[in-house]
Amino acid sequence: MTPIAISCGEPAGIGPEIAARAWQSLRGEIPLLWLGDPRHLPDAVRGGPSPTPPRPWRLSNEALPVLPRDFGPPAIPGRPAPAHAQGVIDAIRDGVDLVRGGACAALCTAPIHKAALIDGAGFAYPGHTEYLAALAGVDEVVMMLACEALRVVPATIHVPLSEVPARLTPELLDATIRITHAALIRDFGLGAPRLAIAGLNPHAGEDGKMGGEEIKMIMPLLDRLRADGFDLVGPMSADTMFHAAARASYDAAICMYHDQALIPIKTIDFSGGVNVTLGLPFIRTSPDHGTAFGIAGKGLADPSSMIAAIRMAARMAKAREAR
Ligand SMILES: NC(=O)C1=CN([C@@H]2O[C@H](COP(=O)(O)OP(=O)(O)OC[C@H]3O[C@@H](n4cnc5c(N)ncnc54)[C@H](O)[C@@H]3O)[C@@H](O)[C@H]2O)C=CC1
Numbered sequence: 206m207t208p209i210a211i212s213c214g215e216p217a218g219i220g221p222e223i224a225a226r227a228w229q230s231l232r233g234e235i236p237l238l239w240l241g242d243p244r245h246l247p248d249a250v251r252g253g254p255s256p257t258p259p260r261p262w263r264l265s266n267e268a269l270p271v272l273p274r275d276f277g278p279p280a281i282p283g284r285p286a287p288a289h290a291q292g293v294i295d296a297i298r299d300g301v302d303l304v305r306g307g308a309c310a311a312l313c314t315a316p317i318h319k320a321a322l323i324d325g326a327g328f329a330y331p332g333h334t335e336y337l338a339a340l341a342g343v344d345e346v347v348m349m350l351a352c353e354a355l356r357v358v359p360a361t362i363h364v365p366l367s368e369v370p371a372r373l374t375p376e377l378l379d380a381t382i383r384i385t386h387a388a389l390i391r392d393f394g395l396g397a398p399r400l401a402i403a404g405l406n407p408h409a410g411e412d413g414k415m416g417g418e419e420i421k422m423i424m425p426l427l428d429r430l431r432a433d434g435f436d437l438v439g440p441m442s443a444d445t446m447f448h449a450a451a452r453a454s455y456d457a458a459i460c461m462y463h464d465q466a467l468i469p470i471k472t473i474d475f476s477g478g479v480n481v482t483l484g485l486p487f488i489r490t491s492p493d494h495g496t497a498f499g500i501a502g503k504g505l506a507d508p509s510s511m512i513a514a515i516r517m518a519a520r521m522a523k524a525r526e527a528r
Protein backbone atom coordinates (compact mmCIF):
# COMPACT_ATOMS: atom_id res chain seq x y z
CA MET A 206 0.00 0.00 0.00
CA THR A 207 1.21 3.52 -0.72
CA PRO A 208 1.54 5.64 2.44
CA ILE A 209 -1.10 7.84 4.00
CA ALA A 210 0.20 11.43 4.04
CA ILE A 211 -0.20 13.25 7.36
CA SER A 212 0.02 17.03 7.31
CA CYS A 213 1.63 18.39 10.47
CA GLY A 214 -1.13 20.81 11.49
CA GLU A 215 -0.39 23.54 14.03
CA PRO A 216 3.11 22.85 15.43
CA ALA A 217 2.23 24.45 18.78
CA GLY A 218 -0.70 22.07 19.20
CA ILE A 219 -0.92 18.32 19.73
CA GLY A 220 -0.67 17.45 16.00
CA PRO A 221 2.98 16.33 15.95
CA GLU A 222 2.69 14.22 19.10
CA ILE A 223 -0.52 12.43 18.07
CA ALA A 224 0.98 11.71 14.63
CA ALA A 225 4.01 10.23 16.37
CA ARG A 226 1.83 8.12 18.70
CA ALA A 227 -0.27 7.00 15.75
CA TRP A 228 2.84 5.89 13.86
CA GLN A 229 4.01 3.93 16.91
CA SER A 230 0.65 2.13 17.01
CA LEU A 231 0.28 1.54 13.30
CA ARG A 232 3.82 0.77 12.09
CA GLY A 233 3.86 -2.48 10.19
CA GLU A 234 0.12 -2.08 9.51
CA ILE A 235 -0.31 1.19 7.58
CA PRO A 236 2.62 3.10 6.05
CA LEU A 237 2.66 6.81 6.90
CA LEU A 238 4.47 9.86 5.56
CA TRP A 239 4.50 12.94 7.82
CA LEU A 240 4.72 16.37 6.18
CA GLY A 241 6.25 19.12 8.25
CA ASP A 242 9.34 20.30 10.10
CA PRO A 243 10.91 17.20 11.72
CA ARG A 244 12.20 19.33 14.62
CA HIS A 245 8.56 19.57 15.78
CA LEU A 246 8.29 15.81 16.29
CA PRO A 247 9.00 14.10 19.62
CA ASP A 248 12.59 12.78 19.80
CA ALA A 249 11.47 9.14 20.01
CA VAL A 250 10.17 9.03 16.43
CA ARG A 251 12.75 11.27 14.78
CA GLY A 252 15.00 9.61 12.24
CA GLY A 253 17.98 11.94 12.65
CA PRO A 254 18.62 15.27 10.97
CA SER A 255 16.50 15.98 7.94
CA PRO A 256 18.32 15.74 4.63
CA THR A 257 19.48 19.00 3.03
CA PRO A 258 18.32 19.68 0.41
CA PRO A 259 15.10 17.80 1.16
CA ARG A 260 14.84 14.54 -0.69
CA PRO A 261 12.05 11.99 -0.81
CA TRP A 262 11.21 10.18 2.38
CA ARG A 263 12.67 6.97 3.73
CA LEU A 264 10.00 4.37 4.39
CA SER A 265 11.15 2.62 7.50
CA ASN A 266 9.85 0.96 10.64
CA GLU A 267 12.61 2.59 12.73
CA ALA A 268 11.55 6.23 12.44
CA LEU A 269 8.49 8.10 11.23
CA PRO A 270 9.05 8.78 7.51
CA VAL A 271 9.09 12.53 6.92
CA LEU A 272 8.92 14.82 3.92
CA PRO A 273 10.74 17.70 5.59
CA ARG A 274 10.09 21.42 5.41
CA ASP A 275 12.02 24.07 7.33
CA PHE A 276 9.54 26.19 9.32
CA GLY A 277 12.20 28.49 10.80
CA PRO A 278 11.79 29.18 14.52
CA PRO A 279 11.15 26.32 16.97
CA ALA A 280 7.62 25.52 18.13
CA ILE A 281 6.53 26.45 21.65
CA PRO A 282 3.66 24.27 22.91
CA GLY A 283 0.44 26.27 23.28
CA ARG A 284 1.81 29.37 21.53
CA PRO A 285 1.22 29.38 17.77
CA ALA A 286 3.87 31.37 15.87
CA PRO A 287 2.90 33.54 12.89
CA ALA A 288 6.18 32.47 11.26
CA HIS A 289 4.93 28.87 11.05
CA ALA A 290 1.65 29.68 9.32
CA GLN A 291 2.85 29.40 5.73
CA GLY A 292 4.62 26.11 6.44
CA VAL A 293 1.42 24.67 7.90
CA ILE A 294 -0.53 25.68 4.80
CA ASP A 295 2.19 24.38 2.47
CA ALA A 296 2.23 20.99 4.22
CA ILE A 297 -1.48 20.59 3.46
CA ARG A 298 -0.85 21.49 -0.17
CA ASP A 299 2.10 19.06 -0.31
CA GLY A 300 -0.25 16.34 0.91
CA VAL A 301 -2.81 17.08 -1.77
CA ASP A 302 -0.08 17.04 -4.46
CA LEU A 303 1.26 13.70 -3.21
CA VAL A 304 -2.18 12.11 -3.17
CA ARG A 305 -3.22 13.50 -6.52
CA GLY A 306 0.11 12.41 -8.01
CA GLY A 307 -0.39 8.85 -6.72
CA ALA A 308 2.60 8.82 -4.32
CA CYS A 309 0.23 8.66 -1.32
CA ALA A 310 -3.09 6.88 -0.97
CA ALA A 311 -4.91 9.52 1.10
CA LEU A 312 -4.40 12.64 3.18
CA CYS A 313 -5.01 12.74 6.92
CA THR A 314 -4.71 16.25 8.32
CA ALA A 315 -3.68 17.12 11.88
CA PRO A 316 -5.58 20.05 13.42
CA ILE A 317 -4.82 23.63 12.46
CA HIS A 318 -5.46 26.78 14.46
CA LYS A 319 -7.45 28.70 11.91
CA ALA A 320 -6.86 32.12 13.50
CA ALA A 321 -3.06 31.60 13.44
CA LEU A 322 -3.12 30.86 9.72
CA ILE A 323 -5.30 33.88 8.98
CA ASP A 324 -3.11 36.19 11.10
CA GLY A 325 0.24 34.68 10.07
CA ALA A 326 -0.27 34.05 6.37
CA GLY A 327 -3.56 35.63 5.32
CA PHE A 328 -5.13 32.18 4.94
CA ALA A 329 -8.32 32.82 3.00
CA TYR A 330 -10.29 29.80 4.25
CA PRO A 331 -12.10 29.04 7.51
CA GLY A 332 -10.82 25.45 7.56
CA HIS A 333 -9.25 22.54 5.72
CA THR A 334 -12.58 21.63 4.13
CA GLU A 335 -12.87 24.86 2.21
CA TYR A 336 -9.12 25.00 1.39
CA LEU A 337 -9.13 21.45 0.03
CA ALA A 338 -12.20 22.23 -2.09
CA ALA A 339 -10.33 25.20 -3.56
CA LEU A 340 -7.17 23.15 -4.21
CA ALA A 341 -9.28 20.48 -5.90
CA GLY A 342 -11.25 23.05 -7.91
CA VAL A 343 -14.65 21.77 -6.73
CA ASP A 344 -17.54 23.99 -5.63
CA GLU A 345 -19.44 21.61 -3.39
CA VAL A 346 -17.86 19.50 -0.66
CA VAL A 347 -19.40 18.04 2.46
CA MET A 348 -18.01 17.70 5.98
CA MET A 349 -18.99 14.43 7.62
CA LEU A 350 -18.03 13.32 11.12
CA ALA A 351 -18.31 9.62 11.75
CA CYS A 352 -17.92 7.23 14.66
CA GLU A 353 -19.23 3.71 15.30
CA ALA A 354 -22.55 4.98 16.64
CA LEU A 355 -23.30 8.00 14.44
CA ARG A 356 -22.54 9.89 11.24
CA VAL A 357 -23.38 13.60 11.03
CA VAL A 358 -23.14 16.22 8.30
CA PRO A 359 -23.48 19.98 8.88
CA ALA A 360 -25.00 21.56 5.74
CA THR A 361 -23.52 24.94 6.57
CA ILE A 362 -20.02 24.57 7.98
CA HIS A 363 -17.80 27.34 9.35
CA VAL A 364 -20.45 30.05 9.30
CA PRO A 365 -21.52 32.44 12.07
CA LEU A 366 -24.86 31.37 13.50
CA SER A 367 -26.45 34.67 12.47
CA GLU A 368 -25.73 33.86 8.81
CA VAL A 369 -27.03 30.28 8.83
CA PRO A 370 -30.64 30.92 7.72
CA ALA A 371 -29.53 32.96 4.71
CA ARG A 372 -26.87 30.43 3.70
CA LEU A 373 -29.29 27.49 3.90
CA THR A 374 -30.63 27.27 0.38
CA PRO A 375 -32.44 24.42 -1.37
CA GLU A 376 -29.43 24.16 -3.71
CA LEU A 377 -27.01 23.74 -0.78
CA LEU A 378 -29.20 21.16 0.94
CA ASP A 379 -29.79 19.28 -2.29
CA ALA A 380 -26.05 19.06 -3.01
CA THR A 381 -25.28 18.09 0.60
CA ILE A 382 -27.79 15.23 0.54
CA ARG A 383 -26.71 13.96 -2.88
CA ILE A 384 -22.97 14.05 -2.07
CA THR A 385 -23.52 12.33 1.29
CA HIS A 386 -25.74 9.66 -0.26
CA ALA A 387 -23.19 8.90 -3.01
CA ALA A 388 -20.29 8.73 -0.54
CA LEU A 389 -22.14 6.37 1.80
CA ILE A 390 -22.52 3.98 -1.13
CA ARG A 391 -19.04 4.46 -2.60
CA ASP A 392 -16.85 4.74 0.46
CA PHE A 393 -18.89 3.22 3.28
CA GLY A 394 -20.35 0.23 1.45
CA LEU A 395 -24.04 0.97 2.11
CA GLY A 396 -26.56 -0.32 -0.41
CA ALA A 397 -29.43 2.10 0.16
CA PRO A 398 -28.49 4.85 2.63
CA ARG A 399 -31.21 6.18 4.95
CA LEU A 400 -30.77 9.85 5.77
CA ALA A 401 -32.39 11.80 8.59
CA ILE A 402 -32.74 15.53 8.00
CA ALA A 403 -32.85 17.91 10.95
CA GLY A 404 -35.04 20.96 11.08
CA LEU A 405 -33.48 24.34 11.65
CA ASN A 406 -35.80 25.61 14.36
CA PRO A 407 -36.94 24.26 17.74
CA HIS A 408 -39.36 21.34 17.26
CA ALA A 409 -38.59 21.49 13.52
CA GLY A 410 -40.62 24.70 13.39
CA GLU A 411 -43.74 23.33 15.23
CA ASP A 412 -45.96 23.54 12.11
CA GLY A 413 -44.64 26.99 11.28
CA LYS A 414 -45.25 28.47 14.73
CA MET A 415 -41.52 28.52 15.60
CA GLY A 416 -39.93 29.29 12.27
CA GLY A 417 -40.77 28.88 8.61
CA GLU A 418 -37.71 27.28 6.97
CA GLU A 419 -39.05 23.75 7.41
CA ILE A 420 -42.35 24.37 5.62
CA LYS A 421 -41.02 26.80 3.02
CA MET A 422 -37.77 25.12 2.09
CA ILE A 423 -36.86 21.82 3.72
CA MET A 424 -40.13 19.88 3.23
CA PRO A 425 -40.56 20.71 -0.48
CA LEU A 426 -36.92 19.78 -1.13
CA LEU A 427 -37.28 16.46 0.69
CA ASP A 428 -40.44 15.69 -1.33
CA ARG A 429 -38.55 16.31 -4.57
CA LEU A 430 -35.65 14.12 -3.50
CA ARG A 431 -37.99 11.33 -2.33
CA ALA A 432 -39.52 11.40 -5.80
CA ASP A 433 -35.98 10.80 -7.10
CA GLY A 434 -35.72 7.68 -4.91
CA PHE A 435 -33.88 8.98 -1.82
CA ASP A 436 -34.81 7.38 1.51
CA LEU A 437 -35.24 10.43 3.76
CA VAL A 438 -36.94 11.18 7.05
CA GLY A 439 -37.52 14.66 8.34
CA PRO A 440 -37.37 17.43 9.01
CA MET A 441 -36.83 16.06 12.50
CA SER A 442 -36.54 17.90 15.79
CA ALA A 443 -32.80 18.12 16.35
CA ASP A 444 -33.17 17.65 20.10
CA THR A 445 -34.73 14.19 19.78
CA MET A 446 -32.97 12.67 16.78
CA PHE A 447 -29.71 11.58 18.43
CA HIS A 448 -30.77 9.20 21.21
CA ALA A 449 -29.85 5.56 20.66
CA ALA A 450 -33.19 4.34 19.27
CA ALA A 451 -33.47 7.27 16.88
CA ARG A 452 -29.90 6.76 15.66
CA ALA A 453 -30.70 3.16 14.77
CA SER A 454 -33.22 4.36 12.17
CA TYR A 455 -30.78 6.16 9.86
CA ASP A 456 -27.26 5.93 8.42
CA ALA A 457 -26.40 9.64 8.58
CA ALA A 458 -27.97 12.79 9.99
CA ILE A 459 -27.96 15.89 7.81
CA CYS A 460 -27.90 18.91 10.12
CA MET A 461 -28.42 22.55 9.37
CA TYR A 462 -25.37 24.02 11.09
CA HIS A 463 -22.02 23.14 12.65
CA ASP A 464 -22.90 22.71 16.32
CA GLN A 465 -26.19 20.90 15.65
CA ALA A 466 -24.10 18.17 14.01
CA LEU A 467 -20.88 18.22 16.00
CA ILE A 468 -22.20 18.42 19.55
CA PRO A 469 -23.92 15.01 19.45
CA ILE A 470 -21.01 13.15 17.89
CA LYS A 471 -18.33 14.73 20.08
CA THR A 472 -20.48 13.95 23.11
CA ILE A 473 -21.07 10.33 22.12
CA ASP A 474 -17.52 9.48 21.01
CA PHE A 475 -14.93 12.29 21.23
CA SER A 476 -11.98 9.92 21.04
CA GLY A 477 -13.33 7.79 18.19
CA GLY A 478 -14.78 10.45 15.89
CA VAL A 479 -13.32 11.08 12.44
CA ASN A 480 -13.84 14.07 10.18
CA VAL A 481 -13.99 13.09 6.49
CA THR A 482 -14.44 15.42 3.53
CA LEU A 483 -16.88 14.06 0.94
CA GLY A 484 -17.00 15.20 -2.67
CA LEU A 485 -13.26 15.69 -3.20
CA PRO A 486 -11.42 13.85 -6.00
CA PHE A 487 -9.14 12.35 -3.31
CA ILE A 488 -9.50 10.95 0.20
CA ARG A 489 -9.11 13.24 3.21
CA THR A 490 -9.76 12.40 6.84
CA SER A 491 -8.84 14.08 10.12
CA PRO A 492 -9.29 13.59 13.86
CA ASP A 493 -12.48 15.21 15.16
CA HIS A 494 -10.70 17.38 17.73
CA GLY A 495 -8.63 20.54 17.53
CA THR A 496 -5.17 21.71 18.55
CA ALA A 497 -5.72 21.25 22.32
CA PHE A 498 -3.18 23.95 23.23
CA GLY A 499 -3.77 23.40 26.96
CA ILE A 500 -2.19 19.93 26.88
CA ALA A 501 0.26 20.31 23.97
CA GLY A 502 3.76 19.05 24.67
CA LYS A 503 2.77 17.42 27.98
CA GLY A 504 2.35 13.85 26.73
CA LEU A 505 -1.36 13.89 27.64
CA ALA A 506 -2.89 13.89 24.16
CA ASP A 507 -4.98 10.85 23.26
CA PRO A 508 -4.08 9.68 19.72
CA SER A 509 -7.25 7.53 19.31
CA SER A 510 -9.08 9.90 16.98
CA MET A 511 -5.96 10.34 14.82
CA ILE A 512 -5.54 6.56 14.65
CA ALA A 513 -9.22 6.15 13.72
CA ALA A 514 -8.81 8.81 11.01
CA ILE A 515 -5.76 7.06 9.52
CA ARG A 516 -7.53 3.69 9.61
CA MET A 517 -10.59 5.17 7.91
CA ALA A 518 -8.42 6.74 5.20
CA ALA A 519 -6.67 3.42 4.60
CA ARG A 520 -9.99 1.52 4.43
CA MET A 521 -11.41 4.01 1.94
CA ALA A 522 -8.26 3.83 -0.19
CA LYS A 523 -8.35 0.02 -0.25
CA ALA A 524 -12.04 0.02 -1.16
CA ARG A 525 -11.42 2.42 -4.04
CA GLU A 526 -8.41 0.41 -5.24
CA ALA A 527 -10.48 -2.77 -5.25
CA ARG A 528 -13.08 -1.21 -7.53
N1 LIG B 1 -9.53 19.78 11.80
C1 LIG B 1 -9.06 20.87 12.40
O1 LIG B 1 -8.11 21.47 11.93
C2 LIG B 1 -9.71 21.36 13.65
C3 LIG B 1 -9.18 22.46 14.26
N2 LIG B 1 -9.76 22.97 15.38
C4 LIG B 1 -9.11 24.14 15.98
O2 LIG B 1 -8.54 23.79 17.23
C5 LIG B 1 -8.47 24.95 18.04
C6 LIG B 1 -8.91 24.63 19.44
O3 LIG B 1 -10.29 24.26 19.42
P1 LIG B 1 -11.12 23.80 20.69
O4 LIG B 1 -12.51 24.18 20.44
O5 LIG B 1 -10.45 24.25 21.93
O6 LIG B 1 -11.14 22.21 20.63
P2 LIG B 1 -10.06 21.13 20.98
O7 LIG B 1 -10.57 19.86 20.38
O8 LIG B 1 -8.69 21.56 20.60
O9 LIG B 1 -10.09 20.99 22.58
C7 LIG B 1 -11.28 20.78 23.31
C8 LIG B 1 -10.96 20.04 24.62
O10 LIG B 1 -10.65 18.69 24.33
C9 LIG B 1 -9.32 18.36 24.76
N3 LIG B 1 -8.71 17.52 23.72
C10 LIG B 1 -8.76 17.74 22.38
N4 LIG B 1 -8.11 16.77 21.74
C11 LIG B 1 -7.64 15.93 22.67
C12 LIG B 1 -6.88 14.73 22.61
N5 LIG B 1 -6.48 14.19 21.44
N6 LIG B 1 -6.55 14.13 23.77
C13 LIG B 1 -6.95 14.63 24.95
N7 LIG B 1 -7.68 15.76 25.07
C14 LIG B 1 -8.03 16.40 23.95
C15 LIG B 1 -8.61 19.69 24.93
O11 LIG B 1 -7.54 19.60 25.84
C16 LIG B 1 -9.74 20.60 25.37
O12 LIG B 1 -9.97 20.41 26.74
C17 LIG B 1 -9.30 26.02 17.34
O13 LIG B 1 -8.42 26.90 16.71
C18 LIG B 1 -10.07 25.26 16.27
O14 LIG B 1 -10.31 26.00 15.11
C19 LIG B 1 -10.85 22.40 15.96
C20 LIG B 1 -11.40 21.28 15.39
C21 LIG B 1 -10.87 20.67 14.20
Ligand SMILES: NCC(=O)COP(=O)(O)O
Nearest residue numbers: 332333334335467480491
Ligand atom coordinates in the same frame (compact mmCIF):
# COMPACT_ATOMS: atom_id res chain seq x y z
N1 LIG C 1 -15.10 21.65 13.96
C1 LIG C 1 -14.64 20.96 12.84
C2 LIG C 1 -13.54 21.67 12.22
O1 LIG C 1 -13.26 22.80 12.54
C3 LIG C 1 -12.79 20.95 11.19
O2 LIG C 1 -12.67 21.77 10.11
P1 LIG C 1 -11.70 21.43 8.88
O3 LIG C 1 -10.42 22.08 9.20
O4 LIG C 1 -11.64 19.96 8.78
O5 LIG C 1 -12.40 22.07 7.75
